[in-house]
Amino acid sequence: MAVLTDDRKASQLLESEPSFPSTRDCWHCGFERDLCLTIVVAGASGDLASKKTYPALQFLHHNGFLPRKVAIIGYARTQMSDEQLRTKLRPRLKGSEKEVDKFLEGCTYVSGSYDGSEGWQKLAAVLEAREAKHRGCPCGRLYYLALPPSVYPQVCTGLKTYCDGLPSVEGSWIRVVVEKPFGLDLQSSEELAEELGKLYPESQLYRIDHYLGKEMVQNLFVIRFANMFTAPLWNRNCISNVQITFKEDFGTQGRGGYFDSFGIVRDVIQNHLIQLLAMLAMEKPLSIHPDDLRDEKVKVLRCIKPVQPHNVVLGQYTAADAQPGYTDDPTVPAGSKTPTFASVTVFIDNDRWAGVPFVLKAGKALNERKAEIRVQLRSTPHFVFNGEPEAMRNELVVRLQPDEAIYLKLIVKKPGLEIDTAISELDLDYRQRYPGVVIPDAYPRLILDSIRGDQQHFVRRDELRAAWAICTPILHLIDAGALPVHPYPYGSRGPPEADELLARAGFVKNSRYDWHEAGAARL
Structure with a gap:
């Protein structure tokens, strides 16, 4: 009889083990063709709904991304008819x-209050009457707050108490979308999460950060x-520093009273820029399952010291x-010290990123409108060409807005008979690359998700919590x-x-780089 080696024994043992697939292995996203979808926009009379939510829904509707059986119901305290809502939305x-x-x-x-029962009961009656016309079909209710x-x-208490009665048809669901800010600090965020968590499980809560929906x-x-060339470079051995920048060329424009209660760190850095940092620095997830991806984001965020x-x-x-200055805004309290600009350096305490500064910068009323990620590599060792290597750095620049683009800055030979170097770009x-392609705003993408x-x-x-x-x-x-x-x-x-x-973070401005394209944002 042949003697089994240890490797063959182990192999046979593994093959004889029963298979226990993870629920993540069976995951899929999408919706049934005959889905009866009702989207409830709570706060329908407000600015956010008219500026972002309804235009995003119209984009999805116009481009055929919504099911045929769809209705959109606005809910708010303002007394208003269907026709008055439509008149308000039309522009x-x-x-x-x-x-x-x-x-x-x-x-x-x-119309109805948020803290009483009468309005929620009216909404529930409308939902039930609509779904009764589509008996046997799966029903979806999306509550957008x-x-x-x-x-x-x-x-959420009103929705859970009065509007939770879905038809018992397979494939039916209820989901709740909530907008930032999620609290003012760690404690208030946890208190809010605890309150919502008692009403809806995490699988039904969709906390929207519109930057995650950007192309x-x-x-x-x-x-x-997906690219092999980035893998060996993406670490502390090759990368010197990273900048994540959000710049607006306008001030508070009469909304200073709202902004003053948050400031630029809460408004932009704690959410948008921290999310970009996590996407930039996380390890590769096991799959594109939502929780596999978010597991990796949590891991890297927990490695960042306060x-x-x-x-x-x-x-x-x-x-x-x-x-006008910030305090010239009549809605801003006199003498306010709320920052409209912040630059913050953080460090990730893990093997990949130890010692690499990540600079998060956001501000209002600056010299340009721009959101970008700039990854600057270390200088080339043993530089054998003319010039100063410290002043010529490779960079990967990802411009989120305006005019989406990706640039890779390289050191190349200048045209001519001499061996001289210059910074140029792969652009x-x-x-230019996708003429005629409409890149949708983040909101349609996230609502569709x-x-x-x-x-x-x-x-x-x-x-x-980690952010x-x-x-x-x-x-x-x-x-x-x-x-x-x-x-x-x-x-x-x-x-x-x-x-x-x-400068303390080690950023070096490329001294021999010129950006020539007319009308383009200078990098």
């Missing part, structure tokens, strides 16, 4: 009059994990060039006025102290 919608009319025909309205988080608990953010995931005061520069814009400009049941681009509770843990200590110092807020003129690059912070 925000795009397309011909016929296309707009076709969409608005499916939009109705129910275009509301401030302060009313989430009472709204180039989703492309970043593909660039990182922000230290010496790694923060704050600013507030002042009047310049006939533009993927989406307008929620209808399909794909939580990949939504924030999970433990992910939210708040990074920012909460420094936010408490900002709230207490313990950090200086530097003035900077409207339309400038921000406070000069931010350049000093960037």
Whole structure:
């Protein structure tokens, strides 16, 4: 009889083990063709609903992404008829009059309070009457909360108490989409999550961060994990520093009262930029299952130590060039020290990224509108050409807005008889490479994901907790006025102290690089 080797024994043992597939292995997203879908927009009379939610739904409707049996019901405290809602929405919608009319025909309205029972009972009756016309079909209810988080608990309580009675047909579901901000710090975020978690499980909650729906953010995931050339470079041995930048060229524009209660760190850095950092720095997930991807984001976020005061520069814009300063906004409290600019350096304490500075920068009333990720590599060792290698760095630049693009900066030979070097770029400009292709806004993509049941681009509770843990200590110092807020003129690059912070992070501006394309944003 042949003697089995240890390897063959182990192999046979594994083959004889029963298979226990994970629920993630059986995952799929999508919806049934005969789905009876009802989208309830809570807060339908507000600005967010008219500016973002309804135009996104119209885009999906016009392009055939919604099921045939779809209805959109607005709910808010404002007394309003169906026709008044349609009149309010019409200026925000795009397309011909016929296309707009076709969409608005499916939009109705129910008025009611958020903390009583009468309005929710009226809404429940409308839902049940509609679904009764489609007996035997799976029914989906998407509750989109275009509301401030302060009313989430009472709204979700009303929905759960009165609007939770789905028909018992296989494939039916209820999902709740909630907008940021999710609290003001770690404690308030956890309190809100606990309240909502008692009403709806994590599988039904879709915390929307619209940056995760942007085309180039989703492309970043593909660039990182579908290309072999990035793998050996994506670590502390090759990368010197990373910048993630969000710049707006306008101020608060009369919304300063709202902004003043949050500030730029809560408004942009804690959510949008931290999410970009996680996508940039995480390990490759096992699959594209939403929880496999979010598991990796949580792992890397938990490796980031809380922000230290010496790694923060704050600013507030002042009047310049006939533009008002932040405190000139009549809605802003007199003497406010709320920062409208922040530059923050964080470090990821793991094997891949130890010692690499990640600079997160966001500001209002700056010199340009831009959102980009800039990965700067270390200088080339043993540089045998003319020139200073420290001033010539390879960079990968991903521009999220405006004009989506990806640039890889390379050191090349200048044309001519001499061996001289210059910085040039491999350039993927989406307008030129994909002419005529409409890149949708983030909201249609994320709403469609929620209808399909794909939580990949939504924030999970433990992910939210990890993000708040990074920012909460420094936010408490900002709230207490313990950090200086530097003035900077409207339309400038921000406070000069931010350049000093960037230099400490090791960023080197390429001294021999010129960007020639007319009309393009200079990199």
